[in-house]
Amino acid sequence: MNQPIASPLPSQRLYSLDALRGFDMFWIMGGEEIFHSLAKITGNPFLQALSDQFEHPAWNGFHFYDLIFPLFLFIAGVATPYSVGRELEKGVPRQKLLLRVIRRGLILVLLGIIYNNGLKIHPLAEVRFCSVLGRIGLAYMFANIIYLYTKWRGQVIWFASLLIGYWLLLSLTSAPGFPRGDLSMQGNFASFIDRSILPGRLYLVIHDPEGLTSTIPAIGTGLLGILAGQLLKNSLLSPSAKAGRLALAGVISLALALAWNTIFPINKNLWTSSFVLTVGGISLLLLSAFYYIIDVRGYKKWAFFFTVIGMNSILIYLSPHFINWKYMTDGFFFWVGQLIGDPWNIFFMWLCFLAVKWAFLYVCYRKKIFLRV
Numbered sequence: 001m002n003q004p005i006a007s008p009l010p011s012q013r014l015y016s017l018d019a020l021r022g023f024d025m026f027w028i029m030g031g032e033e034i035f036h037s038l039a040k041i042t043g044n045p046f047l048q049a050l051s052d053q054f055e056h057p058a059w060n061g062f063h064f065y066d067l068i069f070p071l072f073l074f075i076a077g078v079a080t081p082y083s084v085g086r087e088l089e090k091g092v093p094r095q096k097l098l099l100r101v102i103r104r105g106l107i108l109v110l111l112g113i114i115y116n117n118g119l120k121i122h123p124l125a126e127v128r129f130c131s132v133l134g135r136i137g138l139a140y141m142f143a144n145i146i147y148l149y150t151k152w153r154g155q156v157i158w159f160a161s162l163l164i165g166y167w168l169l170l171s172l173t174s175a176p177g178f179p180r181g182d183l184s185m186q187g188n189f190a191s192f193i194d195r196s197i198l199p200g201r202l203y204l205v206i207h208d209p210e211g212l213t214s215t216i217p218a219i220g221t222g223l224l225g226i227l228a229g230q231l232l233k234n235s236l237l238s239p240s241a242k243a244g245r246l247a248l249a250g251v252i253s254l255a256l257a258l259a260w261n262t263i264f265p266i267n268k269n270l271w272t273s274s275f276v277l278t279v280g281g282i283s284l285l286l287l288s289a290f291y292y293i294i295d296v297r298g299y300k301k302w303a304f305f306f307t308v309i310g311m312n313s314i315l316i317y318l319s320p321h322f323i324n325w326k327y328m329t330d331g332f333f334f335w336v337g338q339l340i341g342d343p344w345n346i347f348f349m350w351l352c353f354l355a356v357k358w359a360f361l362y363v364c365y366r367k368k369i370f371l372r373v
Contacts, residue, residue, distance in 0.1 A: 013082070014078070014079075014082065014232065014291070014295060015294050015295055015300055015303070015307070016287070016290040016291045016293070016294040016295045016303075017075060017078055017079060017082075017287075017290075017310075018306075018307045018310040018311055019290055019294055019303035019306045019307045019310060020071075020075060020286060020287060020290045020306075020310070021072065021075050021306075021309075021310035021313055022303075022305070022306030022307055022308065022309035022310030022311070022313070023286075023290075023306045023309075023310075024068055024071045024072050024075065024310075024313075025072070025309045025310060025313045025316060025317070026306060026309055026354075027054070027065070027068050028068060028316075028317060029309070029316050029317075029354065029357050030350065030353055030354050030357065031354065032054035032065065033350045033353075034347070034350060034351070034354075035047065035050045035051045035053075035054055036051050036054065037346045037347040037350050038051070038347060039051035040343075040346070041343045041344060041346065041347060053065060056268065057268075059184075059185060059267060059269060060183075060265040060266065060267050061265075061266065061267075062266045062268070062275070062278055066268040066275075066279065067279050067282055067283070069132055069135075069268075070218070070221050070271075070275075070276075070279040070280075070283070071279065071282075071283050071286070072136065072313070073135075073136050073139055073140065073218065073221045073222050073225070074221055074222070074224060074225040074228075074279070074280065074283040074287075075225060075283075075287075076136065076140050076222060076225060077140070077143055077221070077222040077223060077224065077225020077226040077227075077228070077229060078225040078226070078228050078229035078232070078287065079225075079229065080143070080144055080147055080225070080226045080229055081147075081226065081229040081230045081232075081233045081234065082229065082233060084097055084101065084144055084147065084148065085147075085229075085230075085233065088148075094148050094149070097148060098145065098148060101140075101141055101144040101145060101148070102141055102145075104137070104140070104141070104373055105137040105138055105140055105141025105142075105144075106137065106141075107137070107373050108133045108134065108136055108137025108140070108373055109131075109133070109134040109137045109138065111133050111137075111314075111318065111373070112130075112131025112132060112133030112134035112135075112136075112137065113127070113128075113129055113131060113134065114321075115131055115132075115133060115317075115318060115321060116128045116129075116130075116131050118321065124199060124200060125200060125201065126200065126201060127199070127200040127201065128200055128201050128202070128203060128208075129198060129199060129200050130194075130198065130202070130203065130208045130210040130211055130212070131210055132210060133317075134210060135210045135215055135218055138215050138218075138219075139215055139218040139219045139221065139222045140222055142219045142222075143219050143222030143223045143225075143226055144222075144226075146158050146219075146223060146226075147223075147226050152227070152230060155223055155226065155227060156227065158223060159220050159223045159224060159227070162216060162217055162219055162220040162223070163217055163220050163273035163276055163277070164273070165216070166216050166217045166272075166273055167260075167264050167272075167273045169189065169190075169216075170183060170188060170189055170190060170264075170270070170272075171263075171264070173189035174187050174188065174189055174192075175187050175188065175189060175191070175192035176192070183265065183267070183270065185204070185206060185207045185269070186206060188270060189213075190211060190213035190214050190270055191206060191207040191208075191211065191213075191270075193211075193212070193213045194207070194208055194211035194212055194213055195207075197212070198211065198212060207269065209268065209269045214269075214270055214271040215271075217271045217272070217273055217275075217276050218271050218276075220273075220276050220280075221271075221276055221279065221280060224253075224276070224280045224283070224284075225283070228246060228249075228284060228287060231245060231246065232246075232291065239291075239292075239295065239296040240292070240296055242291070243288045243289075243291050243292035243296060244288075246284050246285075246287055246288035246291065247284070247285055247288040247289075249281075249284050250280075250281045250282065250283075250284030250285035250288060251281065251285070252281075253277045253278075253280045253281030253284060254277070254278065254281035254282070256277050257274045257275075257276075257277035257278040257280075257281060258274075260273060260274040260277065261274045261278075266278050290303075305358070308358065308361050308362050308365045309358065309361055311361075311365055311370055312361050312364055312365070312369075312370055312371060314371045314372075314373060315361075315364065315370070315371035316357065316361060318371075319357075319360075323360075325353060325356060325357060326353065328356055329349065329352050329353045329356045332352070332356060333349065333352035333355075333356075336348060336349070336352060337349045337352075
């Protein structure tokens with residue numbers, strides 16, 4: 001990606017970013033069950049293979065479902081030059097923006113704790129402090145702090161340093177009693193540090209996929225999004241050329257990931273550096289495609305379905321703790337499942353489930369009700 005020009009062009013809202021965020025959240029709100037149910041009903045090998053892509057690998061390796069979480073963090077980074085960057089251009093003091101970024105990050109950490117444990121009082125040993133929202137909050141916060149106090153070149157250096165530094169950390173260390181560079185769940189140094197210093201419980205007892213140590217490379221995921229956002233907002237390249245640069249960067253990132261995978265395996269649980277480049281490359285390719293189709297070519301209508309979801313991503317993510325979506329779906333559409341009967345009723349009831357959620361988000365969209373952090 002080229003270094004941004006110092007004098008940016010007037011920016012416009014990236015409609016593609018809301019659509020891409022909605023595409024990402026669609027799978028979290030239940031979209032993956034379409035493939036799970038079809039595979040279960042038909043037993044078709046191809047559909048089974050697709051269904052497997054919506055399950056996380058046990059440890060090393062990569063499935064499509066591993067992309068969902070880091071893609072959201074990447075998108076948050078892309079939005080930074082359009083939010084924090086715009087405030088800087090208006091002359092808002094960096095210290096004020098710093099406090100705003102820290103506050104947002106800590107609010108996401110708090111929401112993550114609530115998401116994991118509910119609004120209940122638990123013994124400290126039963127509380128899980130690590131979370132998806134917590135990682136997004138911390139990685140977003142530190143990536144934005146780097147953005148506030150460095151220029152493009154400094155951000156690239158930070159990105160490379162985080163990935164190389166994390167690789168060296170895990171390659172030159174291990175948990176006590178394991179050989180140096182051990183990357184098993186029990187033996188890797190990141191999980192050992194989390195077990196040693198984090199209070200409460202870890203998701204997998206001896207390891208947490210959203211642990212504190214593996215948040216270090218996740219900052220790189222946010223930074224990669226920030227670099228992509230600066231290219232889109234500040235570069236004097238033509239819109240089509242910007243899309244091309246994003247796609248090229250995505251291909252290079254994937255090539256580097258595959259090369260690094262030979263000595264530092266692609267692993268979401270550890271958020272390895274090769275994993276950062278893998279999900280970063282795919283995220284860049286998706287952003288390039290969405291940007292070119294929606295913002296460059298102007299084909300927006302097809303993406304409205306995803307945009308409605310993307311405009312209220314935090315709300316739909318938190319909603320299962322406050323709304324019984326299955327109860328609501330059965331209340332409106334249980335008769336549909338009865339008419340269709342086994343085994344296809346499972347598939348169609350999942351479609352109804354998604355329709356109810358989307359209808360709720362559409363009402364919020366029309367009423368301009370958006371949950372912001």
